[in-house]
Amino acid sequence: MKQRDLNANELEDLQQSLLKWFKEHQRKLPWRENYEPYQVWISEIMLQQTQVKTMLPFYRRWMEALPGIREVAEADEELLIKLWEGLGYYRRVRNIRKTAEMICNEYGGQFPEQVAELLKLPGIGRYTAGAIASIAFNQPAPILDGNVTRVLCRVRKIEDPPQLGDVGKELWRLAEAWIPKEEARNFNQALMELGATVCLPSSPNCLLCPIRQHCLAFELGKVEAIPASKPGKVPRQRYRACAVIRCNKKLLFSKRLENSLLEGLWEFPSVESDTKKKLKGTLEEHLERNYGIKVTLGKEIHQLEHRYTNFKTRVGFYPVTLEVPGKKSNETTSWVEIPKIEDLALPRPYRRFIEWYLEQFRN
DNA sequence: CAGCCGTGGAC
DNA sequence: TGTCCAAGGCT
Numbered sequence: 001m002k003q004r005d006l007n008a009n010e011l012e013d014l015q016q017s018l019l020k021w022f023k024e025h026q027r028k029l030p031w032r033e034n035y036e037p038y039q040v041w042i043s044e045i046m047l048q049q050t051q052v053k054t055m056l057p058f059y060r061r062w063m064e065a066l067p068g069i070r071e072v073a074e075a076d077e078e079l080l081i082k083l084w085e086g087l088g089y090y091r092r093v094r095n096i097r098k099t100a101e102m103i104c105n106e107y108g109g110q111f112p113e114q115v116a117e118l119l120k121l122p123g124i125g126r127y128t129a130g131a132i133a134s135i136a137f138n139q140p141a142p143i144l145d146g147n148v149t150r151v152l153c154r155v156r157k158i159e160d161p162p163q164l165g166d167v168g169k170e171l172w173r174l175a176e177a178w179i180p181k182e183e184a185r186n187f188n189q190a191l192m193e194l195g196a197t198v199c200l201p202s203s204p205n206c207l208l209c210p211i212r213q214h215c216l217a218f219e220l221g222k223v224e225a226i227p228a229s230k231p232g233k234v235p236r237q238r239y240r241a242c243a244v245i246r247c248n249k250k251l252l253f254s255k256r257l258e259n260s261l262l263e264g265l266w267e268f269p270s271v272e273s274d275t276k277k278k279l280k281g282t283l284e285e286h287l288e289r290n291y292g293i294k295v296t297l298g299k300e301i302h303q304l305e306h307r308y309t310n311f312k313t314r315v316g317f318y319p320v321t322l323e324v325p326g327k328k329s330n331e332t333t334s335w336v337e338i339p340k341i342e343d344l345a346l347p348r349p350y351r352r353f354i355e356w357y358l359e360q361f362r363n
Numbered sequence: 364c365a366g367c368c369g370t371g372g373a374c
Numbered sequence: 375t376g377t378c379c380a381a382g383g384c385t
Contacts, residue, residue, distance in 0.1 A: 047381035054371060054380085088369025091383080125383045145381050165364090192381055201379065202374080232378070233366095261368070308369050348370065 005177075006214065014155075014214045015180045015187065021210035022190035027052070027197070030059060035185070037111035038069045040136040041099075044128050045092050052196065058087050070109060072100035081264050081345040090263055095123025113137045131188070138185040142176035144168075147195025148188075153227040154199065157216035161228045238313045240306070241279040242268035242350075243287055243297060244357065247322040250335040252291070253344060257332075261308070266344040269333075272313070280318060292327035295320050302356065306349045317353060 006014065026032070029052070031039040042062060046055040062083050066072050072080070077097060084093040099121040103111060111132070112118055118129035126144075133141035144152075149162045152174050160167050179187055198205045206218050217223045245252040245268075253266045269291060271282045280297055287293040297318040306313040325335060336344060341354060 044381065049368090049380055049382060050370080051372080051380050086370075088371090089382085091368065095383085123383065127382060131381070143381085146379080147381065189381095196381075229378085263368090306369095309367065 010214060011178065014211050015178065015183070017210045017214075018190045018194065019180070019183060019186055022186055022193055025197075026189070026193055029056075030063065032189075035136055037132065037136040039063065041111065041132055042096070044131045044135075045096055045123060046087065048092065048128070049089065050087065055087065058083070069100050069103055069111075072096065073104040077264075078345070082343070085265070085345040085351070086348050090265065092123055094264070095121075098122045099124070111136065113139065115139075115141050134179075134184040134188045138182075140176075140179045140181050140184040142172060142179060143188050143192070144172050144175045145192065147192045147199070148175055150201065150227055151191055151195045151199050154204075154217035154223055155211065155215045157220065157222065157226065159222075159226060159228060161230055163230060233310070235307070235310055235312045236274075238272055238274055238311050239276045239279055240270055240272040240313050240315045241283045242270040242315060242317050243283055244268055244301075244317050244319045245287075245293065245295075245322060246319070247325050247335065250325075250337050251341065252325075253334050253336050253341075255332045255334070262347050264345070265347055266334075267347065267350055268317070276314070279316070283318065287326075291333065293322065294326075295322065301360075302353060304349050304353060306347070315349065315353075317357070 029043075031043040043055075043059060046059055046062075065079070065083060066075060075097075077094075080093050080097055081090065084090060087093075102121060103109060112121075113133060113136075115129045115133050118124050118132055119126070124132070130141040130143040133139040134143060149171055152158065152171050153162055156174065158167060158170070162168065162171060175191075194209070194211075198209050202224065204223055206212050206215070206223060209215065209218070212218045215223075217226045243252075252269060254269050256262050256265050256267055258264065269283075269287060271279065271286045273279055273282065280300075284295065284297055287295060297320050299318075300316045301319050302317045304315050306315050327333075338358065346354070
């Protein structure tokens with residue numbers, strides 16, 4: 001059931017109330033100091049499916065190492081991935097690199113200001129293009145993310161699941177129609193800021209909300225029920241066995257393939273399966289076939305759970321010490337001296353294991 | 364369009 | 375311990 005739209009006076013009041021609230025209550029964030037397009041861009045990529053609190057340390061470290069887009073275009077890919085270590089969704093950092101090269105080579109180092117141009121850049125979709133156009137250049141381009149979706153659904157009492165195609169179209173329409181033409185930067189940020197700090201998914205602070213007098217969900221006591229949540233999928237269980245191979249104070253690492261989970265990061269030589277059955281034997285075969293290493297693995301020394309979008313993987317670690325290394329290292333396998341391991345970009349759970357492991361045999 | 368891509372935090 | 379979700383994009 002669709003509500004009538006806000007009339008001009010109601011919309012005007014909502015806009016002014018929200019802008020006033022944002023002016024007073026916005027968080028101090030680094031890219032808000034001067035809204036440099038480069039900084040806005042990096043912040044928006046980091047913020048994809050990631051909360052401010054989580055990305056802030058990564059953002060600061062990134063800007064210290066790479067203060068401008070030229071530095072990104074000329075940087076070593078290994079450095080970029082290392083700076084991204086722990087943030088997840090590693091495809092994002094590869095796309096940052098590609099976009100930096102495109103802007104330096106095809107746009108003279110200047111960020112395009114039009115949504116249509118921004119959309120041509122890898123890693124920049126409808127949301128991010130609108131965010132850069134509005135936040136960096138104050139253009140009246142709409143944005144629709146999880147926060148804005150929640151705020152709009154509640155204010156307008158949209159009870160159908162927002163992922164439905166027609167609902168999405170309506171939300172984009174509202175997101176555009178509500179923007180005060182001269183205040184796009186502050187208004188778009190205000191919508192998101194409200195969603196992130198007040199209009200929370202559960203237990204929202206409605207009494208602190210500057211636009212609750214316009215909110216139909218609040219008026220009708222349906223705030224907790226809107227937006228409708230989609231039925232979650234049960235993550236599948238998988239098992240992985242990792243070989244921790246030590247030789248002359250070095251450990252053997254393998255680089256993960258592109259276009260795969262955790263692409264471009266390093267890990268231990270390992271095998272994965274739907275069942276735990278014969279996993280250790282499979283790993284031994286794997287080591288002989290792909291690394292020229294014929295060994296009998298020791299007892300499992302550690303176990304952890306690696307959870308990601310669709311899977312929960314039980315990871316076991318099997319140690320072995322070699323007198324001589326097997327096959328020579330190549331681009332995807334490398335013997336790494338123990339102190340140099342911190343230079344590798346590793347998935348978080350493996351980084352944590354190594355810290356634990358090295359601590360063990362210091363004793 | 365449904366599935367894929369990470370991780371930490373809140374509850 | 376389990377579940378959900380977060381400033382999405384891409385295939």
